[in-house]
Amino acid sequence: MRVVEMHDIVKDYPLTRALDHVDFALDSGSIHSLLGENGAGKSTLMKILYGMCTPDQGHIQIKGQSERITNPRQAINLGIGMVHQHFMLAPVMTVAENIVVGSEPDTGLLFDSRKAALVVDQLIARYGFCIKANERVSNLSVGEQQRVEILKALYHGAEILILDEPTAVLTPQEVEELFVIMRELRKAGKSIILITHKLKETLAIADTLSVLRDGRMITSGLSIEGVSADDLARMMVGRDVDLEMTNRSKTIGPISLQVRGLTLKGKEKNILSDLSFDLHRNEILGIAGIEGNGQSELIEVLTGLAKAEAIVFQHEGTTLSGDAHDFIQLKIGHVPEDRSTRGLIKEMTVEENLMLGYHRSPRFNRRGFFRPSAVRDFAQRMIKDYTIKTGSSRQRCGSLSGGNQQKVVIARVFSEDPDLIIVAQPTRGVDIGAMHYIHERLFELRDQGKAILLVSADLDEVRRLSDRIAVMYDGRIVSISKPGEYTETQLGLMMTGSSVEGCKDDNQA
Amino acid sequence: MTIRRNLFRNGGNLLAATETIRMSTLSLLLAMVVSAIIMAICRYNPFEAFGAIFTGAFGNSRAISQTLVHATPLMFTGLAFTIAKKASLINIGVEGQMYMGAIATAWIGALDFGLPAVLHLPLAILFGAVAGALLAGLVGFLKVRFGSNEVISTIVLNTIAINITGYLANYPLKADGPTAQTNRILPTAELPRLFQGYQLTAAFFIAIAVCAIIYLVMNKSLLGYEIRCVGYNRLAAQTAGIPIGRVMVVTMLISGAVAGLAGAMLVLGVDKRFIVGFSPGYGYNGISVAALAADNPIGVVFAGLIFGALNAGSMVLNRTTRIPTDFINVIQAFVIIFVSAPLLVKDILPFHKLRRKHDK
Numbered sequence: 001m002r003v004v005e006m007h008d009i010v011k012d013y014p015l016t017r018a019l020d021h022v023d024f025a026l027d028s029g030s031i032h033s034l035l036g037e038n039g040a041g042k043s044t045l046m047k048i049l050y051g052m053c054t055p056d057q058g059h060i061q062i063k064g065q066s067e068r069i070t071n072p073r074q075a076i077n078l079g080i081g082m083v084h085q086h087f088m089l090a091p092v093m094t095v096a097e098n099i100v101v102g103s104e105p106d107t108g109l110l111f112d113s114r115k116a117a118l119v120v121d122q123l124i125a126r127y128g129f130c131i132k133a134n135e136r137v138s139n140l141s142v143g144e145q146q147r148v149e150i151l152k153a154l155y156h157g158a159e160i161l162i163l164d165e166p167t168a169v170l171t172p173q174e175v176e177e178l179f180v181i182m183r184e185l186r187k188a189g190k191s192i193i194l195i196t197h198k199l200k201e202t203l204a205i206a207d208t209l210s211v212l213r214d215g216r217m218i219t220s221g222l223s224i225e226g227v228s229a230d231d232l233a234r235m236m237v238g239r240d241v242d243l244e245m246t247n248r249s250k251t252i253g254p255i256s257l258q259v260r261g262l263t264l265k266g267k268e269k270n271i272l273s274d275l276s277f278d279l280h281r282n283e284i285l286g287i288a289g290i291e292g293n294g295q296s297e298l299i300e301v302l303t304g305l306a307k308a309e310a311i312v313f314q315h316e317g318t319t320l321s322g323d324a325h326d327f328i329q330l331k332i333g334h335v336p337e338d339r340s341t342r343g344l345i346k347e348m349t350v351e352e353n354l355m356l357g358y359h360r361s362p363r364f365n366r367r368g369f370f371r372p373s374a375v376r377d378f379a380q381r382m383i384k385d386y387t388i389k390t391g392s393s394r395q396r397c398g399s400l401s402g403g404n405q406q407k408v409v410i411a412r413v414f415s416e417d418p419d420l421i422i423v424a425q426p427t428r429g430v431d432i433g434a435m436h437y438i439h440e441r442l443f444e445l446r447d448q449g450k451a452i453l454l455v456s457a458d459l460d461e462v463r464r465l466s467d468r469i470a471v472m473y474d475g476r477i478v479s480i481s482k483p484g485e486y487t488e489t490q491l492g493l494m495m496t497g498s499s500v501e502g503c504k505d506d507n508q509a
Numbered sequence: 510m511t512i513r514r515n516l517f518r519n520g521g522n523l524l525a526a527t528e529t530i531r532m533s534t535l536s537l538l539l540a541m542v543v544s545a546i547i548m549a550i551c552r553y554n555p556f557e558a559f560g561a562i563f564t565g566a567f568g569n570s571r572a573i574s575q576t577l578v579h580a581t582p583l584m585f586t587g588l589a590f591t592i593a594k595k596a597s598l599i600n601i602g603v604e605g606q607m608y609m610g611a612i613a614t615a616w617i618g619a620l621d622f623g624l625p626a627v628l629h630l631p632l633a634i635l636f637g638a639v640a641g642a643l644l645a646g647l648v649g650f651l652k653v654r655f656g657s658n659e660v661i662s663t664i665v666l667n668t669i670a671i672n673i674t675g676y677l678a679n680y681p682l683k684a685d686g687p688t689a690q691t692n693r694i695l696p697t698a699e700l701p702r703l704f705q706g707y708q709l710t711a712a713f714f715i716a717i718a719v720c721a722i723i724y725l726v727m728n729k730s731l732l733g734y735e736i737r738c739v740g741y742n743r744l745a746a747q748t749a750g751i752p753i754g755r756v757m758v759v760t761m762l763i764s765g766a767v768a769g770l771a772g773a774m775l776v777l778g779v780d781k782r783f784i785v786g787f788s789p790g791y792g793y794n795g796i797s798v799a800a801l802a803a804d805n806p807i808g809v810v811f812a813g814l815i816f817g818a819l820n821a822g823s824m825v826l827n828r829t830t831r832i833p834t835d836f837i838n839v840i841q842a843f844v845i846i847f848v849s850a851p852l853l854v855k856d857i858l859p860f861h862k863l864r865r866k867h868d869k
Binding site: 303305324326334336343357360 | 745748
């Protein structure tokens with residue numbers, strides 16, 4: 001039975017057609033993967049289904065009934081629930097309180113917290129979610145918070161669940177747990193739409209799939225059987241993409257960056273404890289680890305944004321010190337992990353962002369004033385070289401898609417010809433096409449003799465790109481070795497601290 | 510549609526600019542309509558009121574001159590607020606910085622160095638700017654060094670500045686006579702009147718020139734670029750190696766200098782001396798001006814003129830009708846409300862929505 005049918009949906013935004021006569025159908029009791037690159041229209045289509053925006057054309061049927069969904073409340077009443085990429089939970093409140101909000105049980109006048117906890121406990125038990133109703137949300141891991149979001153949708157009577165990029169924030173183990181939950185829900189008769197651009201996950205969990213590209217439905221309701229990752233990539237990108245591209249360095253050069261005994265104290269405990277490693281020219285050193293284990297702070301120290309308590313820190317034999325400006329001058333490039341907080345200034349134009357950090361260079365200005373033609377020419381060249389999709393170099397950078405914003409950051413750093421590049425989450429929120437491009441550029445730079453430090457939460461990315469992998473857990477490097485020497489499971493375990501008992505003992509001693 | 514498309518092709522900047530101008534204009538009109546309704550409720554004739562304001566602002570050449578005279582300090586104070594805002598700093602202290610500028614200018618202007626006007630006048634102006642800059646620079650320093658909130662420190666320093674200048678004008682610098690004011694400035698320090706019998710001086714054109722210079726600095730210079738970077742995204746600016754603290758202090762210095770100029774121009778062009786309590790709140794009204802100007806230095810010229818016209822008109826309103834001039838403040842307050850709540854304006858005005866649909 002079809003629980004959702006969307007016919008001939010059209011949605012226009014100024015100058016672009018986000019959805020171009022799109023048809024979509026969801027079978028009851030199935031997991032349907034909605035695939036597409038960033039900006040393909042996946043989220044827009046689902047926002048229309050959830051009533052967060054209205055289509056310019058087309059109509060929707062829920063369980064055979066024609067419906068006009070104009071706001072999320074209406075969608076919830078129709079049994080549609082959505083788990084957003086960014087959780088919408090109140091961290092100081094309990095799991096139960098977060099779940100029942102919107103239709104709370106009451107004792108006539110007051111909120112009935114006991115009944116809420118009871119109802120939520122039943123719900124948790126029914127689907128085997130392994131969380132406590134009375135726990136504060138702030139004490140939960142990201143994966144557990146996601147389960148609270150799912151429960152919230154179920155509590156409100158969702159029969160149709162939309163999960164927006166649910167695995168983007170999870171570790172490999174948590175992804176497995178999520179899949180178990182999804183199968184459990186399918187068994188209970190729920191229908192699930194999984195918005196994603198990850199092929200592996202689609203192949204692992206989905207029954208059927210649809211692919212969107214540039215607002216058009218390329219294939220709709222295709223059964224997963226007999227489909228390969230390469231097929232999917234071709235449908236998504238529109239051409240062949242080599243997904244398994246790896247390219248190890250042929251020669252490892254001399255030491256470029258030497259770090260010894262790096263320690264950074266936090267309020268209660270050390271954020272970074274006694275980190276030591278070498279980074280060679282012609283080498284990509286990948287840092288694997290779950291976010292929040294000191295990677296961000298490591299980057300800040302290595303780029304001059306934070307001062308460490310203890311460190312011996314040498315780049316090409318000279319000891320490093322100073323602030324971000326000095327580090328940039330020393331030809332240390334930095335692709336920040338979060339482009340919207342540290343990487344870009346969204347309110348400013350593409351050309352202004354393309355020179356950020358290098359804007360004092362005499363090629364851009366004379367006597368304190370910019371040379372507009374020099375700035376423009378440089379921006380045009382970058383837009384061309386790095387295939388940045390933008391209307392003009394004077395467009396507001398925030399109006400670009402995530403992938404193109406990332407290309408602006410990449411273009412800015414790579415074109416400066418740095419000796420040492422610190423690259424964090426280079427392909428987060430970036431589509432396959434742009435990802436492939438960024439990876440190739442990284443290989444290219446490495447082969448030119450640059451030293452590259454790669455920090456990424458995407459384990460596949462770290463494994464494919466790195467010549468050596470360092471695993472970080474709790475502010476320490478627990479292991480450093482060649483990628484071939486780890487299995488994915490081993491890496492996952494080390495990232496969660498399971499096989500580092502030795503380190504923990506040291507701590508107590 | 511084609512026009513929209515062309516605007517987009519120009520990088521969307523023009524579109525953004527026209528949209529801003531439209532929103533500011535709509536907010537102003539809406540503020541006047543709502544104020545008119547309130548007048549009507551209070552049993553005053555709004556047509557009579559706006560008629561009087563219009564006559565007072567544009568009725569004859571003298572009225573126009575008055576509009577420009579009233580606009581001048583508002584352009585300076587509006588610009589001072591706008592400059593700080595570019596670095597995401599809220600300079601509530603424009604009023605106090607203006608008082609410091611005024612007293613410094615009045616002091617230098619009244620001293621007899623035997624200097625010719627070409628030297629004495631610029632020297633007096635310079636002292637005004639420096640005095641304002643120092644007070645604002647202190648605010649910037651406190652923020653950068655000790656993390657004090659500039660909103661609070663500027664409010665406190667306003668009181669301090671107004672009282673210090675009040676003390677100076679009451680004791681060490683007091684002119685003979687009953688009123689608390691300094692000696693009259695020397696003729697060599699006076700801003701010359703442009704036309705016989707009119708109050709209008711070169712100060713008005715200096716204000717426009719300063720607005721234009723600030724526009725260029727903000728949009729075309731390295732300093733302006735760094736100020737905007739700090740204003741929009743402090744973390745990104747830090748990552749790019751921009752010295753955030755220094756940029757904030759420099760921004761406050763410039764903002765304070767412009768605020769000081771407001772005081773200097775009033776002393777040299779209008780009052781000819783420092784008078785205790787000379788400002789009817791020019792510093793605070795500068796916030797309204799900046800809001801209407803949508804933080805654009807060129808917009809400040811026009812917003813200053815509009816508020817200048819309202820203020821000039823209020824004189825005639827006061828003289829010829831029974832309608833309280835407080836309504837001028839009501840209009841200004843509504844302008845701020847509507848400018849700072851663009852969605853409210855879009856909701857109130859149905860044709861705005863219709864147009865959008867039509868565009869598609």
